[in-house]
Amino acid sequence: MSAPVTLDRREGPYGEVVLRRHGDLFQIIANGTFLMDTSDGRSERLLVDAAYLALDPPPAAPAVLIGGLGVGFSLAHAAASGHWARITVVEREQAIIDWHREGPLAAISGEALADPATVILHTDLVEHLRTTPDTYDALCLDIDNGPDWTVTEDNETLYSPGGLALCRARLRPGGVLAVWSARPSSEFEESMRNAGFSGVRTEEIHVARGVPDVVHLGVRAG
Template structure:
């Protein structure tokens, strides 16, 4: 996700965004909008009136995947990764660009977002990744998937909120609770990595990761044009 610092209605008095699709999903309204046109067009996702993410940058979403892979042992063959949240597709596209990854699973709870990738304008970001035989898209709630999926993963790359303290819906807060983080740790293979995207650094969340038994807890930053940097919080399950 990108930070909530840019004007969603454009700047300089130019035309406002164009709504391409609006749907009522299981967690409220989701909207796909376009700003600009042609090669300069930027697509953005709005949930319940809150600007979530757009296609203007993507560096921190790519870092989410790159940092998780870099933290894994270099000799681990074909590590598996679960990406929590399809979003605008930058994290998935980054994972599919890397031949070292094995199984790539994306969990997305909004059917509209999946449709916007499979048969809509966000396919410009994700088309090749979705066609990759390593990729599987699971429609459903991430917390439910983490509790019930039989498999473990070498990396969990989670980007379903604007951060641990800035959730899209109230029930997402359970992911960052002691029980939620313990569940993430148990879903990882020994030595596996948890990476969590956030629109701002959080020393409190670093402490929560340590309290949940994660090792090597750290935060990597991506500078933004204004305000605090986007970050990726990282922790590792003991080998």
């Protein structure tokens, strides 16, 4: 395969973000760290499906917050599923939003962005959780390579006791927190339990090489 080609490079308040094409794949790189590409999408789809299936029972018109637009697989799958009455996507990088609205990633997310159920918010996820009065039936978070491998140091706040408390506060009773990770974290599972989430478990997505991708799940009880 030929070498990757840089399509766009932006310097923003959180550092550098790059969109590359490598053969048929698009890749997002943040501060030199590979975040994701368009090679598969199974784990991003599982993130959304597992959250919905954990709603017991699912409400009549559920609302989901997707933390991180990424390459758009989670948003596209949520919109296509027909399960969600409201889909809010929080993305702090304007460049990524632009790549979806008027760039090559529109091929993945275009229909979902046109769906009236979809709202894109250009803001930091923790700031949104701290300030919004809105509540959700599910939080599907995929802003890092996992709780133990964050893109920037300030993202660590999300996985701290205070960040998990914010997540719990934004969930309706019975709501589900789903967190994508490139590797399992028993420590994060314990942090979720300590933050008041019940039924904490991890679902694995096997990959060709290395440890599985995972989705950490927990339910807000009461």
